[in-house]
Amino acid sequence: MGDHALRRKRWVVYTRAPFAGPRKLIDYLGRYTHRVAISSHRLLDCQDGQVRYTYRDRRDGDRQKVDELPAEEFLHRFLQHVLPDGFFRIRHYGLLANCIKSQRLAECRRLLGLRVSGVAEEPPQTAAQWLLVLLGIEITQCPRCGGRLHSVSFRAPDTFPSPTCQRPACRGFPPWDTS
DSSP, X not given: OOHHHHHHSOOOOOOOOOXXXXXXXXXHHHHHHSSOSSOGGGEEEEETTEEEEEEEEGGGTTEEEEEEXXXXXXXXXXXXXXXXXTOXXXXXXXXXXXXXXXXXXXXXXXXXXXXXXXXXXXXXXXXXXXXXHHXXXXXXXXXXXXXXXXXXXOXXXXXXXXXXXXXXXXXXXXXXXXX
């Protein structure tokens, strides 16, 4: 059937209420519409027909754990998340859709009264440069007299003076692992 014929067809959609509620369903679907089923950095090794990988156990305080599966079972589970022909992963839509992103963002900046920077310019490197380009704020200049502000670097001591003032313990997890 062509697109035109499908538009005229009456559709009956059967749905059930999600077991864990709509919020859990949206979280689950979001993990598969915007990303691949498993990131390469989560794969640890594949030896003797067994695949080892990391995952986050959401039922156990979102802790990172290691699992091992036979290669056939791992591939079976992975292939269940491969989209069929004609389907595409969602990247960006609306304002951030690739085909109109630059025009829409320029229009948003214009409506917000922000300065629009030239496309051919080299991107800013420091936070001060970013603030100047995006918001028009010059943080290296005194707002009263217009004189140049100087930065003074501060280095935290390697040892702390008292046991009550200690560096926070590192848990060993990467700070933003969204997989």
